[in-house]
Amino acid sequence: EIVLTQSPGTLSLSPGERATLSCRASQSVSSSYLAWYQQKPGQAPRLLIYGASSRATGIPDRFSGSGSGTDFTLTISRLEPEDFAVYYCQQYGSSPFGGGTKVEIK
C-alpha cells in the first residue's frame, strides 16, 4: 500500500507570498495518477491539479503542480485571500489521500 506524506502540516504565509507544498510517496507513483485538491471549511474538496501538473477546469494559473516518482509539489505563485485552505494530494489506491497541508494567514 502506497502512503502519501504531506509537509508541512501547516504553512503560515501572507497574501502575495509563494506557497510550496510537498507530497512524498512511500513508493513510486505514476504521475498520471497524482492529483491535488483544495478544501475550504464546510465545503467539499475541489480538484485543482490532475496528472501531477495539469490544471483542472477553471483553476487559475497561479496554481501549478510538478514532480515525479515519489516527490510531488503544489505551488501557489502568489497567494490570494481565497487560497487559504487545506490542500490534499491523492494517488489511485486503497489509501489514496495524504494527510493534508493547511495554508493559513500569517
Added chain:
Amino acid sequence: QVQLVQSGAEVKKPGASVKVSCKASGYTFTSYYMHWVRQAPGQGLEWMGIINPSGGSTSYAQKFQGRVTMTRDTSTSTVYMELSSLRSEDTAVYYCARYGPSLNAFDIWGQGTMVTVSS
C-alpha cells in the same frame, strides 16, 4: 450541469445503520465509477470504497469490510452507501465523488452528508 446531490444529515444511535444517497445528474451515470470518502471532524479524507454504476461491482477499504454496502439504482442515477454497526468514531461527513477516468482524479464531489452517532 454535472452534479452530485446527497441526502440530508442523519443522527443515529450506536449500533444502528445509516444509508446515504447520492443522486447524479448532467452526465451518463453508468460511465463513471463512484467513490465514497469520509471526513471526521477536524480530520483528513478517508477512502471507503468504490462502486461501478454500470454492473454494480464494488470494492471496499479493508477497514470497512463487513460493515459497508454500496449499491446503485440506474433508473434514478443514484448510488447508496450503507454503514452498519455504527459507533461514535463513525461521526463524519460522508462524500460521494465521481472518478473521471480521463483525469484519473475525483472531478465531481457531492456536497457531503453529516452523520452523527450519539446515544
